Amino acid sequence: MKNKILQIIYDLRTQPVIGWVTIIGTALSIFLIMVVVMMQQVTVLSFAPETHRDRMLYGIYIHVEGEGNTGSAGMCYSLAKKLYDNLDGVEEISYNSSWLDAVDAKGTTGKSYTVQVRNTDEGFWRLFDFKLLDGRYYDAEEVAADRNIAVISEKTARNLFGDNEVIGQHFLLDHNDYEVIGVVADVSMFATMAFGEVFTPKIIKTWDDGSLWGNVTASMLIKPGVDFEYIRNQVKGRYASLDGELAAENRKTVYHESPFDQETVASGVGGSNITPDPSSGRRTRYIIYAILLIVPAINLSSMLHSRLRRRVNEIGIRRAFGCTRKRIIKEILSESFIITAIGGFIGLVAAILFALFYGGLYSDFGTSSVNPSLSMLIRTQTFLFALGACFILNIISAAVPAWHASRLNPVEAINTK
């Protein structure tokens, strides 16, 4: 190990260009891969307030065919409840708006701000891990009463009220008077299913006009160990009984594997009238990873080849003193892995910094003001993935040069200057 590091330092000193290009090339490749990986991870790995993404299911759309009022879109409150309430195996459920309303808000500071409003029920606060900084959340009674009260984010509180006490204050939301009852810590926009700047209990009436349609998502936390298919089968049963009701109007539902898991939601469901296929997103990602690995690997391979050309004599000497072919391959692979790992580490750090400062550009909102936090980026998975990428990069770039080196004729190698 020590000798391998000495060898690498010696190489860097005697062939600085090739050495540094190798390291920087590796770093760049790992950087690109890790940016893609981390931005993907942010969409599926858990972080507060979406602390249990692996156990979440979301019922978002309904698709109805037949005569008259048909189509596919979001659900109204009562339909969402009909399809998703009281399912066996569900630990917690909340009904809340699928799409946020961007609405003008004006507080005591007198300035108007556009805020993202989410209508929710009281279950929302149990389902997601918000951090209450001041005041309280609304309860079931207040939801039922459709009261004009709001829980707002810290940033919104500062915008609307400056440094003043916030609880009990009033503000205008789209020209309607609202009272602030709670303040929660800001939530990353990467928490797409929980994010909001103003939360109001106005979920029932706002989204119930007697038709099937609305903007209500049923967000569910499934009990540990319960199979998602078990939940879906129950929902399928609910669809069947809904069909019974719709039959009189010559309408029927089309089932699209609802509710969806986090990966499906994150990969973009694609439309309310199709069955989402997260595996196609996965395939695309794997192809991107493969391209990001193979293209630099070809370059690194020729780089290693020219580094080894300088060391043909050395390889011959090692063979003379008893180094087997296998050992030559092993030594070259492990030596080149050290270099790959150095480059990979640089690339990973660069990727983390990039995501930290520009990751917001990859959010649904496309703004760098909502960059992911360090704790969202630095995961065991991140390191394992980077290590794995280095490993694969090393194997595909070093295997052929190492194999060639091991097949050198010792006599000719020793006589090579």
Add this chain to the structure above:
Amino acid sequence: MALIELNGIEKVYRTKEIETTALENINLTVDKGEFVSVMGPSGCGKSTLLNIIGLLDKPTQGTVRLLDTNCNTLGDTALSHFRNANIGFVFQSFHLIPSLNVAANIELPLTYRSGISAAERRRRVDEVLERLDMTHRKKHLPSQLSGGQCQRVAIARAIVGQPSIVLADEPTGNLDSTMGAEVMDLLHDLNRQDGITIVMVTHNEAQAQQTDRIVRFFDGRIIS
């Protein structure tokens, strides 16, 4: 007892246009503890012979027996292990590994041997360094040494694994006469004190005269 036995060795190099017969019907036996020198004009096949004895190259025909083992039947891995255990090489242009310091260069054969601890390897390297009076150069890189010193390190590397055979191809060819004499003394030392069998190629008649036996080559054949 015969340590090296060559029987009917023939070596033909075939390139696209020409065939070169480097060795023709070589029969040679070297006994344990012998110091043999090989002489002959340039291109007569001396290095080729040494490479075949050293199991770095295969003869086109004939058998190579070393330490009562028929080496023709050994595969590449077995040959590597055999070289590691039994043969030390000394080259005209030293062939030290430029990126490794003196100690690491000497240690090289031991790193390819299984069942020997790092501490034991270090102990053996120190012992050889001491013996060759190179301890103070232990951490130097080859580029920081004189030719004579390089060859001493190369000899240290050749004997650190305690081989029974040392093959030296013009070991003094790149050295001035003083340093050459020093290297010769060292080789004689190893031969006498450790009983190492040595086959050395040389162009120096005086050096050859000091050895037990001279094998003279001409055009791929032994002439005496």
